[in-house]
Amino acid sequence: MKLKNILIVVKDINKSIAFYKELFGLQVILDNDGNVIMTEGLVLQDRKIWEKFIEREIVAENNASELYFEEEDIEAFAKKLENYQEPIQYVNRLMEHSWGQRVIRFYDPDGNLIEVGTPMR
8 A cells, every 4th residue: 555645625726736836846736626636745625625525624723733844945945934925824933853953833824734844864
């Protein structure tokens, strides 16, 4: 068995595509009208469609999972976040863990938690 994708639920597909494209360089591979597959295995699912599928309400900012990215030039990425066209809601701004890894945590426009850290060596 092989893990193929990670699906996150979003309110506005186009806004989320722009967010992940501009900040992370992800590209759309396939757009299935409410379900968009992007590079690196990220899938964006329209919230209304997903709620209908699972017959449950979505709980944003539940902090039960996160998308993790690694970035060598974390300072440049932090500046990119600061200059992003929409306000970013931070969990923590750029910080350093006791083991030396530098990380920044924030939410995407739909409350999905993201961590960007320097590579672990």
